[in-house]
Amino acid sequence: MDDLPQWLPVAxxxxxxxxxxxxxxxxxxxxxxxxxxxxxxxPRGLDALDTLQSWAPERSRILTGxxxxxxxxxxxxxxxxxxxxxxxxxxxxxxxTRNSYNEWMRRVGQLCADxxxxxxxxxxVAVIEIRQPPAxxxxxxxxxxxxxxxxxxxxxxxxxxxxxxxxxxxxxAREAILGAAAGLSPHEISGGGQARPFGMAGxxxxxxxxxxxxxxxxEATELHGHREPPPxxxxxxxxxxxxxxxxxxxxxxxx
Numbered sequence: 001m002d003d004l005p006q007w008l009p010v011a012x013x014x015x016x017x018x019x020x021x022x023x024x025x026x027x028x029x030x031x032x033x034x035x036x037x038x039x040x041x042x043p044r045g046l047d048a049l050d051t052l053q054s055w056a057p058e059r060s061r062i063l064t065g066x067x068x069x070x071x072x073x074x075x076x077x078x079x080x081x082x083x084x085x086x087x088x089x090x091x092x093x094x095x096x097t098r099n100s101y102n103e104w105m106r107r108v109g110q111l112c113a114d115x116x117x118x119x120x121x122x123x124x125v126a127v128i129e130i131r132q133p134p135a136x137x138x139x140x141x142x143x144x145x146x147x148x149x150x151x152x153x154x155x156x157x158x159x160x161x162x163x164x165x166x167x168x169x170x171x172x173a174r175e176a177i178l179g180a181a182a183g184l185s186p187h188e189i190s191g192g193g194q195a196r197p198f199g200m201a202g203x204x205x206x207x208x209x210x211x212x213x214x215x216x217x218x219e220a221t222e223l224h225g226h227r228e229p230p231p232x233x234x235x236x237x238x239x240x241x242x243x244x245x246x247x248x249x250x251x252x253x254x255x
């Protein structure tokens with residue numbers, strides 16, 4: 001032992017410290033990449049991101065141009081009712097909690113109804129969906145709408161789908177919505193004639209009844225700096241996000 005260099009113990013201590021430091025950094029890196037909870041794919045490293053700097057917020061409109069036109073139709077058609085826009089399904093639907101509520105939120109709870117018609121007690125009378133022509137919808141969008149439609153039907157909520165390019169007149173909208181709320185059949189709502197869904201040829205339109213809203217003019221948009229709302233396909237991007245769970249398209253079969 002007396003023949004060992006005096007610097008050897010110091011070197012051993014330094015090497016040991018270096019190894020411990022390396023192990024500590026490696027464990028920190030693994031912890032940052034690991035999910036926060038079993039079944040959750042969100043890395044813990046995301047928690048370190050600053051909410052404002054990483055996702056800089058900007059104002060945007062709540063409704064698109066066609067949705068604003070539809071909102072104006074409903075305000076005129078049903079002045080005694082509450083008209084609400086972009087309400088999440090989770091805000092007006094209750095579900096049993098024996099299964100994962102987070103999973104239900106992932107499937108449909110975070111989706112928003114375009115427009116809600118409510119009575120004076122804030123009870124939902126009808127949901128109005130403003131949608132593109134079928135040929136313009138993506139496959140994911142069609143499946144997402146089908147998933148929402150099944151949930152609303154199961155909850156006993158009247159659903160009215162309007163095409164964005166052919167909106168009903170206020171009179172036709174009032175007749176259809178209040179007639180459905182009263183439990184009348186499409187035959188009775190149409191006055192005994194052949195019922196036609198809005199958006200089909202011959203359906204009553206609001207284009208001539210309601211002029212373009214002042215705030216929808218291009219110069220108004222430029223003047224006030226309004227930003228259009230996020231597209232509805234934003235939810236389709238969520239559906240296609242990488243995850244260990246089954247895709248939402250498959251989940252819809254069990255909804």
